[in-house]
Amino acid sequence: MMQRLVYISLCLFVCSCGVSRKNSTSSKSRSVTVNASEKRPHVSVEGTPTKRTSIERKKNTISISKADEIINTALTFSGTRYKFGGTTKKGMDCSGLLYVAFGEHDVSLPRVSYHMAEEGKRINVRNVEKGDLLFFKTSRRSKRINHVGMVVATGDEIKFIHASSSRGVIVSSLREGYWNSAFVKANRIL
Numbered sequence: 001m002m003q004r005l006v007y008i009s010l011c012l013f014v015c016s017c018g019v020s021r022k023n024s025t026s027s028k029s030r031s032v033t034v035n036a037s038e039k040r041p042h043v044s045v046e047g048t049p050t051k052r053t054s055i056e057r058k059k060n061t062i063s064i065s066k067a068d069e070i071i072n073t074a075l076t077f078s079g080t081r082y083k084f085g086g087t088t089k090k091g092m093d094c095s096g097l098l099y100v101a102f103g104e105h106d107v108s109l110p111r112v113s114y115h116m117a118e119e120g121k122r123i124n125v126r127n128v129e130k131g132d133l134l135f136f137k138t139s140r141r142s143k144r145i146n147h148v149g150m151v152v153a154t155g156d157e158i159k160f161i162h163a164s165s166s167r168g169v170i171v172s173s174l175r176e177g178y179w180n181s182a183f184v185k186a187n188r189i190l
Contacts, residue, residue, distance in 0.1 A: 070104075070105050074161045079168060116135075117148070117184075130151055134149045137184055
């Protein structure tokens with residue numbers, strides 16, 4: 001029994017030491033290299049030397065931008081129920097979703113949507129890219145922004161992730177009548 005515990009511990013240690021990653025706030029992307037003979041990817045931050053040859057690094061390399069990483073984090077909350085002021089899997093609101101998703105990647109945002117709307121640079125909606133923020137006024141009573149989403153796909157249709165009070169964390173289209181008429185502006189944070 002003791003031998004099995006030692007063996008399992010050793011296996012876990014060896015497996016966990018196979019990937020190293022340096023934190024870097026200046027790098028906007030990292031490379032993930034998948035070698036056909038290995039089951040798990042090798043992760044390295046751009047500019048960090050790896051043990052692989054340059055040919056191996058160029059072959060099968062996928063670049064993941066910071067925006068993609070933040071989007072992937074936000075998508076992990078898909079289906080989470082709406083909870084005013086929430087920032088966890090138990091429930092979250094629209095600004096809480098983005099506050100958490102950006103925060104996990106060392107991008108600091110204010111906690112509420114109308115303060116988020118003051119951050120970054122305003123851009124034309126025709127120029128939005130993945131990771132940009134979309135701001136909405138969904139209440140006729142209020143004159144200020146009260147909803148925010150993050151662009152997850154562009155092209156023929158702009159799709160954004162947000163926390164809807166009726167459906168929780170979902171991906172919606174800016175083409176939908178409700179969201180299109182409530183849209184106010186887009187800002188670039190990254």
